[in-house]
Amino acid sequence: MDPQRGVTKVYGPLKRRGEMRSKAVLLVVAAVFVGVALLVSFAIPRSNNHSPSAIGEPPESQTSAVDLTLTVDSVDAATGSMRMRLQASPGALLPPEGALVVTSVGGIPTITVAPNRLNQEQSTTLLFQKGDVVDYPFETYGGTLQLVAFQGTDPTITPGITRPRLKVAAIALTNAAGFSITPRSHVDADGIVSIDFLIRRTLGTRGWVLAMMAIYWALALGAAAVTALVVTRKRMWESRQLAWLGAMLFALVTFRNAAPGSPPVGTFLDYLALFEAVGVVAGSLVVLIVYYLVQSPEMLNLRPPPQDDRR
Numbered sequence: 399m400d401p402q403r404g405v406t407k408v409y410g411p412l413k414r415r416g417e418m419r420s421k422a423v424l425l426v427v428a429a430v431f432v433g434v435a436l437l438v439s440f441a442i443p444r445s446n447n448h449s450p451s452a453i454g455e456p457p458e459s460q461t462s463a464v465d466l467t468l469t470v471d472s473v474d475a476a477t478g479s480m481r482m483r484l485q486a487s488p489g490a491l492l493p494p495e496g497a498l499v500v501t502s503v504g505g506i507p508t509i510t511v512a513p514n515r516l517n518q519e520q521s522t523t524l525l526f527q528k529g530d531v532v533d534y535p536f537e538t539y540g541g542t543l544q545l546v547a548f549q550g551t552d553p554t555i556t557p558g559i560t561r562p563r564l565k566v567a568a569i570a571l572t573n574a575a576g577f578s579i580t581p582r583s584h585v586d587a588d589g590i591v592s593i594d595f596l597i598r599r600t601l602g603t604r605g606w607v608l609a610m611m612a613i614y615w616a617l618a619l620g621a622a623a624v625t626a627l628v629v630t631r632k633r634m635w636e637s638r639q640l641a642w643l644g645a646m647l648f649a650l651v652t653f654r655n656a657a658p659g660s661p662p663v664g665t666f667l668d669y670l671a672l673f674e675a676v677g678v679v680a681g682s683l684v685v686l687i688v689y690y691l692v693q694s695p696e697m698l699n700l701r702p703p704p705q706d707d708r709r
Contacts, residue, residue: 462489462567464497464511464547470572470579473539473597475531476662480541480574480597485519486511489567496551497564502544510551529597534665535607535658539597546590563589576603576658603658610657611671617646618678625682629689635698640690643683650675 467485474480486499486509496512505522529539547564548555568591570581580596621643627633654663654672661667690698 461491461565463491463493463549463564464499464566465489466499466545466566466568468543468568468570468581468593470570470574470595473574473577473579475529475534475537475539475659478526478529478531478539479523480526480539480595481521481523483519483521484509485517487517488513489565491565493549493564495549498548498551498553499566500546500548500555502542508553508555510553511547512551524595526597531661532665534661534667535599535604536666537599539595541595541597543593543595544590545593546588566591568593576600599659607657607667610653611667613653614650614671614675617650618675621646621679621682625685629685631697635686635689635693637690639686640683643679643686647676647679647683650679 465487467487469483469485470480471483472481484501484506488496488511492511492513494513496510496515499509499511501507501509503522503524506520509518509520511518524541524543526539526541529537531537545566547566549562549564568583570579570593572579574597576599578598578600580598581593582596583591583593585591624633624639625643628635628639650672654668657667
């Protein structure tokens with residue numbers, strides 16, 4: 399029997415089988431790539447995909463004296479506030495003497511609206527009445543903006559004022575990335591319009607943070623499993639394991655920067671995933687270091703130190 403031919407008979411089918419598996423893996427990777435490309439293509443934001451959230455009667459109804467546009471530019475969860483702009487413009491029923499819009503926000507206490515004047519826009523910061531960033535990314539914030547429109551542009555406001563109150567129509571827009579803002583409004587018997595904002599993280603943000611928590615726990619449990627196998631001598635000890643755990647320890651903290659919105663340290667994400675993962679990996683590293691120090695070179699599969707034969 400020819401040894402060369404025998405080797406060919408044994409390894410030839412295995413080689414072809416390995417080539418077929420490689421091609422199959424390549425086809426699967428290509429298919430997944432095309433699928434992801436199509437998914438991203440369909441998910442690309444298009445214009446007019448999101449219509450503004452209307453509050454009360456829209457300005458097109460032509461039944462208001464003052465039309466307001468509320469635009470939320472950003473949400474700062476760390477300070478419990480959101481940055482917004484308020485633009486007031488004359489409505490169809492604005493009287494000739496104009497109107498004075500009074501708000502509950504100290505940054506823009508009043509806005510003057512006159513028939514022959516350009517639209518007045520003011521920027522301010524609205525503080526939240528509820529919500530805490532500690533619950534990140536599942537926090538729910540709430541803020542209220544109150545306003546009323548008086549007839550005339552006289553900025554003097556006295557207790558028990560009897561000036562006629564005008565009808566206000568408003569529309570709310572949001573440019574705050576990563577947040578879903580739901581406005582609700584109601585008008586009391588005195589004509590004061592109260593606009594309540596309900597702010598939550600978007601579904602994509604919450605989903606990614608949950609994925610981060612799963613990654614943290616998977617890496618931590620994997621490190622603990624490898625350490626247990628090495629200590630129980632089910633796997634060979636290698637010095638590279640110390641470098642691996644040390645690098646992972648710093649990578650876990652760096653990975654924290656991928657959290658959307660850059661939340662402060664000490665949130666739900668940290669207490670339920672990050673701190674535990676860092677603790678498990680650090681503990682595994684310490685266990686392997688101690689295991690290295692207490693074991694003999696033979697038990698660690700290392701060469702014994704050279705013996706000095708000179709006596």
